[in-house]
Amino acid sequence: MKGVVLGGVSSGVGKTVATLAAVRALEAAGKTVQPAKAGPDFIDPSHHERVAGRPSRTLDLWLQGEDGLRRNYARGEGDVCVIEGVMGLYDGDGSSTAAVAEALDLPVVLVVDASAGMESVAATALGFRAYAERAGRDVDVAGVIAQRAHGGRHADGIREALPEELTYVGRVPPDDDLTVPERHLGLHMGDESPVPADALDAAAEQIRTERLLDIAREPTGAAESDRAAGLASSADADRPRVAVARDDAFRFAYPATIERLRERATVEPFAPTAGDSLPPCDGVYLPGGYPELHAGALAEGPALADVADAAAEGVPVFGECGGLMALAESLTTVEGETHAMAGVLPADVRMRDRYQALDHVELRARRDAPTAAAGETLRGHEFHYSDTEVASDARFAFDVERGTGIDGDRDGLTEHRTLGTYCHVHPESGAFDAFCDRL
Known part of the structure; x- marks a missing residue:
């Protein structure tokens, strides 16, 4: 091409x-x-x-x-x-x-x-x-x-x-x-x-x-597409099911991420802001987006409570940026309205008037996490207008080698088998392969 x-x-x-x-x-x-x-x-x-x-x-x-x-x-x-x-x-x-x-x-x-x-x-x-x-x-x-x-x-x-x-x-x-x-x-x-x-x-x-x-010209040294192999694997009915939030509050997912998940699992989309319940699944992915614009609908709908129940039962849950915000105890909008979120992660999130972080990010796993083994690194990016106040006993999965993370030095709040980060990772990082391997 x-x-x-x-x-x-x-x-x-x-x-x-x-x-x-x-x-x-x-x-x-x-x-x-x-x-x-x-x-x-x-x-x-x-x-x-x-x-x-x-x-x-x-x-x-x-x-x-x-x-x-x-x-x-x-x-x-x-x-x-x-x-x-x-x-x-x-x-x-x-x-x-x-x-x-x-x-x-x-x-x-x-x-x-x-x-x-x-x-x-x-x-x-x-x-x-x-x-x-x-x-x-x-x-x-x-x-x-x-x-x-x-x-x-x-x-x-x-x-x-x-x-x-x-x-x-x-x-x-x-x-x-x-x-x-x-x-x-x-x-x-x-x-x-x-x-x-x-x-x-x-x-x-x-x-x-x-x-x-x-x-326009053909690129040099371009790799062969592996699309056919990924699509062929989608016929396997015994693969795990991953529920993926896809609506106005959770919009920021790379096409390559959804493709990778479909290669490794059956993707079950659901729309929390539309009142959907969490579908039966073996794992949950909450992408980034604009939960602050739909905090009321998220608080009133059944999806976040369902996610909390699934997390308590040991279902792996991965939330990125907006997903992290939705997994927290509460979310306060820039207008000062506070809404209860899933309550899985010990943190309260507040929106600010200007961005709090904007950069490429490198994280190193402090311990085994749903997206990386201890000592492994992940690369991604962060761009958010919120900050997060975490509990004194909060556990972090990653040290920040580059970027801001949650507190300047750490990212990746963990509880049960749930992980919430401010970092958006690309599937080339291996994070979603690791996530599927743990289902």
Whole structure:
């Protein structure tokens, strides 16, 4: 599968809208598009999925390693993969957009804000291309998408200013409808506030799909997809059952995580905020999300009480970030309303006005835990607006080698066979294999 990376000159330049426009344009040209996102993210990929009609792949060197990144790329399906970058092209010490492009040997189309520039767009793109050469980076900046560029003389001036080695791939016109509302943790999800179809169609018409396809190429050293083996194992009726919370409160699960669970177990989705009870299961996975926005429904519904009963009976339960919050004694919203949660873990969680942690994370297991054996390390990421007050006798599963965790030094509250962390792990870490092995 050919691929191309859409990198930005900075955060906030409009990479997501440019990516959506490119996906829509390629599909209008009859191509099947596999979207992807560089760096840890659950929100931008939800917009990708809404437009492309298929889950977006996460590509992150810190979370997956180079081999894991290539395997995850290979598991995608389509004629061409469009990868949205993270932050500015060269930003990010754990896994920058440039590093992802280098690992796959894929070309970069630079998204440049052209709202107040013309020839300066070309100068900016040339600077990003020259920086790679000067820094000894194997990054092929091959084209430009002019974000917020008008047509006519504006677009013509940008195109004419670009040298031969930089292809003009098109523009995204200035349009107030081509924005996504923001809240804590980032943008609204794709099914909450999608980009209006007519505005996206208009933007897609300005993308030069033939130029984009000319730039795209096959990655080098990509792994063979192991998708077929995983799907073949799904016929085994004797496998354990894992209940996975999937609703407005628990939205942040990597597609690769659900795929891995389906390879090892039968996945039983349930929706706690919709009043679902916990289905019969051998294990429970509570992903991250927005439990603070649905704390009342969670407190009133049967699911958290069911999870508490299952945990007390020794059923393995794994909660990540929002899942940790739901497993705590209580959750206090930013407005000061306190709601009872599952009460499995000895902690009280309170939402804050600004984020409390944002980083790649490395954890080392202090003892055997549901997702790792003693001494093993896990890599993931954290991004949350809550903090947690734990009981004096609380037990922690992990020491934090990098990141913040629950108290700056430790993460992973444990009780019974239940584990709650602020860290989101990717399945390439081995955490979900370990979890399934313990069912």
